[in-house]
Amino acid sequence: xxxxxxxxxxxxxxxxxxxxxxxxxxxxxxxxxxxxxxxxxxxxxxxxxxxxxxxxxxxxxxxxxxxxxxxxxxxxxxxxxxxxxxxxxxxxxxxxxxxxxxxxxxxxxxxxxxxxxxxxxxxxxxxxxxxxxxxxxxxxxxxxxxxxxxxxxxxxxxxxxxxxxxxxxxxxxxxxxxxxxxxxxxxxxxxxxxxxxxxxxxxxxxxxxxxx
Amino acid sequence: xxxxxxxxxxxxxxxxxxxxxxxxxxxxxxxxxxxxxxxxxxxxxxxxxxxxxxxxxxxxxxxxxxxxxxxxxxxxxxxxxxxxxxxxxxxxxxxxxxxxxxxxxxxxxxxxxxxxxxxxxxxxxxxxxxxxxxxxxxxxxxxxxxxxxxxxxxxxxxxxxxxxxxxxxxxxxxxxxxxxxxxxxxxxxxxxxxxxxxxxxxxxxxxxxxxxxxxxxxxxxxxxxxxxxxxxxxxxxxxxxxxxxxxxxxxxxxxxxxxxxxxxxxxxxxxxxxxxxxxxxxxxxxxxxxxxxxxxxxxxxxxxxxxxxxxxxxxxxxxxxxxxxxxxxxxxxxxxxxxxxxxxxxxxxxxxxxxxxxxxxxxxxxxxxxxxxxxxxxxxxxxxxxxxxxxxxxxxxxxxxxxxxxxxxxxxxxxxxxxxxxxxxxxxxxxxxxxxxxxxxxxxxxxxxxxxxxxxxxxxxxxxxxxxxxxxxxxxxxxxxxxxxxxxxxxxxxxxxxxxxxxxxxxxxxxxxxxxxxxxxxxxxxxxxxxxxxxxxxxxxxxxxxxxxxxxxxxxxxxxxxxxxxxxxxxxxxxxxxxxx
Ligand code: HEM
Ligand SMILES: [Cu+2]
Numbered sequence: 001x002x003x004x005x006x007x008x009x010x011x012x013x014x015x016x017x018x019x020x021x022x023x024x025x026x027x028x029x030x031x032x033x034x035x036x037x038x039x040x041x042x043x044x045x046x047x048x049x050x051x052x053x054x055x056x057x058x059x060x061x062x063x064x065x066x067x068x069x070x071x072x073x074x075x076x077x078x079x080x081x082x083x084x085x086x087x088x089x090x091x092x093x094x095x096x097x098x099x100x101x102x103x104x105x106x107x108x109x110x111x112x113x114x115x116x117x118x119x120x121x122x123x124x125x126x127x128x129x130x131x132x133x134x135x136x137x138x139x140x141x142x143x144x145x146x147x148x149x150x151x152x153x154x155x156x157x158x159x160x161x162x163x164x165x166x167x168x169x170x171x172x173x174x175x176x177x178x179x180x181x182x183x184x185x186x187x188x189x190x191x192x193x194x195x196x197x198x199x200x201x202x203x204x205x206x207x208x209x210x211x212x
Numbered sequence: 213x214x215x216x217x218x219x220x221x222x223x224x225x226x227x228x229x230x231x232x233x234x235x236x237x238x239x240x241x242x243x244x245x246x247x248x249x250x251x252x253x254x255x256x257x258x259x260x261x262x263x264x265x266x267x268x269x270x271x272x273x274x275x276x277x278x279x280x281x282x283x284x285x286x287x288x289x290x291x292x293x294x295x296x297x298x299x300x301x302x303x304x305x306x307x308x309x310x311x312x313x314x315x316x317x318x319x320x321x322x323x324x325x326x327x328x329x330x331x332x333x334x335x336x337x338x339x340x341x342x343x344x345x346x347x348x349x350x351x352x353x354x355x356x357x358x359x360x361x362x363x364x365x366x367x368x369x370x371x372x373x374x375x376x377x378x379x380x381x382x383x384x385x386x387x388x389x390x391x392x393x394x395x396x397x398x399x400x401x402x403x404x405x406x407x408x409x410x411x412x413x414x415x416x417x418x419x420x421x422x423x424x425x426x427x428x429x430x431x432x433x434x435x436x437x438x439x440x441x442x443x444x445x446x447x448x449x450x451x452x453x454x455x456x457x458x459x460x461x462x463x464x465x466x467x468x469x470x471x472x473x474x475x476x477x478x479x480x481x482x483x484x485x486x487x488x489x490x491x492x493x494x495x496x497x498x499x500x501x502x503x504x505x506x507x508x509x510x511x512x513x514x515x516x517x518x519x520x521x522x523x524x525x526x527x528x529x530x531x532x533x534x535x536x537x538x539x540x541x542x543x544x545x546x547x548x549x550x551x552x553x554x555x556x557x558x559x560x561x562x563x564x565x566x567x568x569x570x571x572x573x574x575x576x577x578x579x580x581x582x583x584x585x586x587x588x589x590x591x592x593x594x595x596x597x598x599x600x601x602x603x604x605x606x607x608x609x610x611x612x613x614x615x616x617x618x619x620x621x622x623x624x625x626x627x628x629x630x631x632x633x634x635x636x637x638x639x640x641x642x643x644x645x646x647x648x649x650x651x652x653x654x655x656x657x658x659x660x661x662x663x664x665x666x667x668x669x670x671x672x673x674x675x676x677x678x679x680x681x682x683x684x685x686x687x688x689x690x691x692x693x694x695x696x697x698x699x700x701x702x703x704x705x706x707x708x709x710x711x712x713x714x715x716x717x718x719x720x721x722x723x724x725x726x727x728x729x730x731x732x733x734x735x736x737x738x739x740x741x742x743x744x745x746x747x748x749x750x751x752x753x754x755x756x757x758x759x760x761x762x763x764x765x766x767x768x769x770x771x772x773x774x775x776x777x778x779x780x781x782x783x784x785x786x787x788x789x790x791x792x793x
Contacts, residue, residue, distance in 0.1 A: 001319050001750040005397050013396060017322045021393045028385055028423045035431030035473055042469050043446065056462060136443030138462050143446070146438050 007183045022190045026197050033201055036147055040208065043139050051140030054133065065140070065210055068133065070124055074210050077120045078202065084113035085199045088162075088192045095185045100173065103188075107166045110195070114159045121152055144209055151205060154198045161191050234324035235749050239331050240310030241638065246335060247302035251624075254293035255709075257286040259702055262662075265681035266699035280679045284353035285369070287677060289341070291356030292373065295485065296380050297338050299623055303488035304384075304422070305334065307630050308391060308415045310638070314738035315409050317400025317758065317778075319750045322393040330386035337379030344372035355677065357478070360447035360470050364439045365454060374437050381430045384422045391419035400737075402758035406512070407777070409736045409762040410505060413512050414491030417519040418484050425480035425523065432473035439465075468533055475526035483522045485619055487515060489582065489626030490557055496579040496629050497561055499734050501568030502773050504763040507560040514553035514560075521550040531599040532606050540599045547597035554590055558583065574648030578629035581656055582622055589618030592667060607677075610670025613663050621659040628652075631716070636731045637738060640745035641723030647715040654708025661701025665694035733774050736762050740776030 009016050015023075044050050051062040062068050091106035128134070128141070135145040165188060173184040233239060263270060264278045271277055278286075313321055321327045344351040352373035354363040363370050395416050399408070408416075435446045443461065447470045450463030498505045505511065527535060527543040562583055570576065592614040595601040605611065628651075636642045669691045674682045681695045682688035729744040741756040756778035764775035775781050 003320060003322060003324070003398070004318075010397050015397075017393050017397050020396060021323065021389050024389045024392050024423060025385075028388070028427050031424050032427035032431055035428030035476075036434075038428075039431065039435060039446065039469055039473065042472070043465065046466050047464055052464065053462065056460070134442070135438060136445070136462060139445055139464050142438060142442075142444035142462075145442070146434060146444075150434065 007179055007186060016186060018186060018190050019193075022193050026193065029197060029201075033147075033150075033204075036143070036150070037204070037208070040143050040147070043143060047139060052138045054137060056137070062140075065212075068128075068141070069144070069210050070127065071210050073120055073124055074206055077117050078206050080113050080117045080120070081199045081202050084110045084117070085196050087113065088195050092185065092188045092192050095173075095181075095188055098181075100170075104166065104170075107162060107188075111159055111162050111166060114155055114162070117155060118152060118159075121148065147205055147209065151198070151201055154201070158191075158195050158198050161194070165191055232328060234320075234328050236309050236313050236321045236324065236327060237638075237746055237751075239327050240306050240308075242331050243301050243305030243309060243334070244307075246338065247298050247306060250293050250338060251298040251302070252709075254290050254298055255706070257290040257293070259706060261286050261290070262695075262699040262702045264679075266695045268680040268683055278679075281350065281353060283679045284355075284677075285345070285351040288352045288355050288358075288373075289345070292341065292352070292376075294619075295356065295481070296377070297334075297341065299485050299619065299627070300384070300481075301334060302627055303485070303492075303623065304391075304415065304418060305331065305387065307411075307488060307492065307627070307634070308387075308418075311634065311738055312391065312412055312415050313394060313398070314742050314746070314751055315412050315736050316395060316398060316403050317737050317741065317752065317756050318394060318398035319752070319755065321390050322397055323390050326386050326390050330383045330390065333379050333386065334383035337376050337383060340372055340376035340379060344369045344376065347372060357474060358436070358470075359474075360436065360439065360467050361449070361452055363436065363470075364447055365459070371437070371440055374433050374440070377433050378430060378437075381426045381433070384426050388419040388422040388426075391415060392423065395419075400755050400758060403777075406509065407758055407761050409491075410494040410508065410511055410515075411488075411491035413515055414487040414494075417515050418487045420519055421480040421484050421487075421522060425477045425484075428473050429477035432470055432477075435473075436470065468530075471530055471533065472526070475529045476523075479526040479529065480522045482615070482618070483518060485623050486586070487518075489586075489623040490515075490561070492626045492630040492633070493561060493579045493582050494564075495736070496575050496633050497564050498763045498765065499633075499732050500571040500573065500576040500579070501564055502571065502765045503564070503568045504761075504765055505560070506563040506566070507556075508761070508763060511557050511560050514556040518550060518553040518557075521546060521553070525550050525597075528597050528602070531602045544598055548594075551590065551594060551597070558587060558590065573632070574643070574645055574652060575629045575632035577649065577652045578625045578632065581652065582625045582629065585617055585621035585625060585659070589614060589616075589622050592617060604673070605670060607675055608670035609666040609674050609676055612676050613666030613670060616663045616666070620663065621656070625655075628655075628712075633732070634738075635716075635719070635723075636726045637744055637746070639720050639723065641719055641721075641725055642731070643715050643719045643723060647711040651708055651712040651715070654711075655705060658701045658705035658708060662698050662705065665691070665698055669694055730776070733772075735764055735774050735776050737777055741778045 003017070004010070005017050007016060009019075013020065049061055049063075051065060051068055054060045054062050054068075087106045087109040091103050091110060094100070094102035094106055133141055135142045169187070170184070172180050172187070230238060230242075233242075260272060260275065260278065261283060263272060264283060269277050275282075309321070309327065313319070341351075347368045349367035349369065351369040352358065352363070352366065354366055354370065358370065358373065395408075395412060435444075438444045439446050439448065445462045445465040447467050448459070448461050448463055448465045449467065452459045452461070452463070494505055494511070525543060525546045527539060528547045531540055531543075565580075592610070596605055596611065596614060632643055632648055669682070669688070670676075672687060672691045674685070674688050674691060682692055726744055729742075730739045731744060732739060734740060737756055737758070742751055743753070747753070758777045759780040760775065760777060762777060764777075764781060766773045767775050767781060770781065
């Protein structure tokens with residue numbers, strides 16, 4: 001049995017199944033992060049001080065986010081993610097031009113950059129813990145950890161996905177028929193859409209939490 | 213089933229054929245059976261609660277007297293199980309999965325493996341929920357709504373509840389994406405949107421609601437998990453004091469934030485509970501009145517409009533939280549507006565009956581029962597949508613009566629209609645009609661015996677979630693004896709499910725064999741084009757092409773009183789027609 005439009009686009013909708021699927025999935029992701037962003041706004045509006053008390057039961061207050069968070073590191077991470085989005089597109093473009101070696105290179109770079117993002121993130125978290133700043137310290141740090149944590153989980157998911165397509169997933173391409181190649185290229189496009197979304201979430205997160 | 217196929221389907225083992233299947237029909241059956249077991253279990257919890265309410269402190273065999281903690285667990289889990297593990301999986305997971313691909317002429321769902329994953333994630337979500345009864349101090353006790361701060365400081369069962377919900381939400385999301393892609397991409401040739409059966413439309417809108425409304429609850433679930441496990445204060449206001457003294461949390465959070473996020477899901481969720489039911493009723497009515505659905509297009513527009521509106525009415529559950537009159541006014545208006553499409557759909561279903569030569573069978577009886585019962589549920593909702601009348605009614609038994617009318621004799625009746633209607637499709641045998649009638653009439657009377665008194669009790673002011681059924685309040689004096697009526701009715705309801713269970717199980721083997729594939733002489737593809745019982749993977753011998761709308765019954769000048777969608781309508785040439793005396 002063959003499911004229609006697995007590889008080719010349906011003429012009247014102009015997309016194949018996987019591409020429509022990823023767009024719908026991303027719509028639900030928008031609602032997920034949207035819910036958390038809304039919670040952020042709701043909590044901040046209701047707060048007496050933001051970020052607020054830094055040690056439970058004391059007068060130690062933080063006035064601005066950048067007293068607590070490391071803006072230069074986060075800026076670096078923004079760059080890393082944007083760069084990884086670019087390499088992701090290039091890996092897809094390489095497949096379009098039938099350059100499998102290039103694909104391996106760019107996809108590998110994408111994965112490395114994403115790992116780099118997580119390493120920087122780990123340093124950031126470690127720094128907070130060294131100061132005894134935890135999610136329970138105040139709602140600013142709470143939402144910071146939840147939002148960036150959920151984002152980091154998405155990054156990790158992306159790494160797993162991309163690593164699969166870098167390694168074992170390439171079997172599909174190597175089968176070599178035009179249909180298989182087109183199928184594989186579609187998959188990379190879909191993975192790319194997901195990856196750009198993860199990037200985009202960060203681009204909203206960064207100013208919202210670190211800057212304003 | 214599928215005899216001719218099991219030979220060609222290379223040596224599939226039991227596990228891969230029935231448990232790890234990627235065939236939408238098998239997955240639909242898996243969903244259906246699991247969901248029905250959960251419904252029975254949730255019903256059992258409720259029976260115990262009703263027993264306790266009728267005679268507080270009674271020694272229940274095996275369990276002993278219920279403690280308030282047990283009562284609260286049963287209440288919370290009854291609601292959770294009925295909604296998230298019973299009705300939705302049956303309406304969407306089972307009927308949607310089984311019927312939608314067949315009705316649109318698709319060989320399967322768009323992502324068969326995702327479909328399988330969705331069932332398994334749902335199953336494990338259910339296991340987590342059930343397991344939570346056995347952790348120290350038992351399952352969640354803060355109601356299916358899990359309002360903080362109470363839920364935040366609850367025992368471990370609440371954490372299990374949250375993890376269970378994360379799994380169930382994930383499963384719904386996988387399912388929703390799959391349904392949407394299937395309906396958009398896999399409609400067969402000629403099956404334009406306005407040729408889709410209304411059931412498919414209902415599932416289509418439902419899938420959008422699941423896709424977009426569930427994630428904010430998932431977000432809320434993560435936040436509550438953080439509150440419970442990481443010690444954050446998202447839902448904890450400053451200065452909370454419990455019996456053990458002040459809580460050592462940072463504070464500064466808001467319990468209302470939870471309510472907003474929760475109801476942003478949970479209002480669309482009630483339409484998830486009702487839309488598939490309306491879809492089933494529409495199919496059964498059209499088929500058994502032998503005439504087109506009245507106002508098909510109007511119904512489709514209504515259901516789309518309803519889907520949109522359901523995202524902006526959520527705060528009608530929160531009128532007494534002190535949101536302010538301006539916000540209340542907004543949500544009152546939207547709530548009144550959303551009642552319009554519901555009334556339109558219900559009226560259209562009702563008008564469909566007009567002038568039909570009705571074929572009474574059990575499926576039809578249940579579909580007919582749905583109309584007035586859903587009507588009562590909907591009408592009792594209007595006073596709740598207006599703040600002045602909602603303020604005295606909120607959190608009373610009136611609310612319980614209201615939503616149960618919608619869901620129990622409403623949705624559940626529609627689901628029964630669906631079971632009787634599609635049973636021959638799935639098994640190739642029919643269910644017994646006499647037992648079906650007994651099941652219908654017994655359930656009809658018992659359901660009303662349970663839920664009608666609730667409306668009165670609530671209007672007198674009896675609160676919901678009372679462990680002793682209102683014994684300690686003097687104003688309940690006039691209505692407290694209803695508790696006995698309701699308990700008896702609940703047990704009678706159980707009694708009348710026995711013929712159904714017997715019928716359902718034995719008909720698989722001993723039911724009358726259907727002699728022709730299109731057993732109900734229906735127009736939609738699942739009956740007219742797909743073999744009964746179905747073949748294995750692939751559904752159709754050849755994928756059908758669709759030529760006209762889904763409800764061409766009793767077309768004038770046509771020989772048969774039904775015109776299947778895959779057969780072009782050829783009106784006999786008028787000149788040729790020899791007029792018979
Ligand atoms: C058919 C017989 C049923 C009876 C007699 C029944 C009875 C009850 C009762 C007595 C309560 C209130 C418990 C309390 O004191 O807090 C309740 C709550 C509830 N029921 Fe049912 N129920 C039935 C079926 C259903 C079904 C089919 C659903 C599924 C959608 C459902 C969903 C709920 C929900 C969501 C609540 C609220 C739970 C809470 O607030 O914690 N019930 N039910
Ligand atoms: Cu509502």
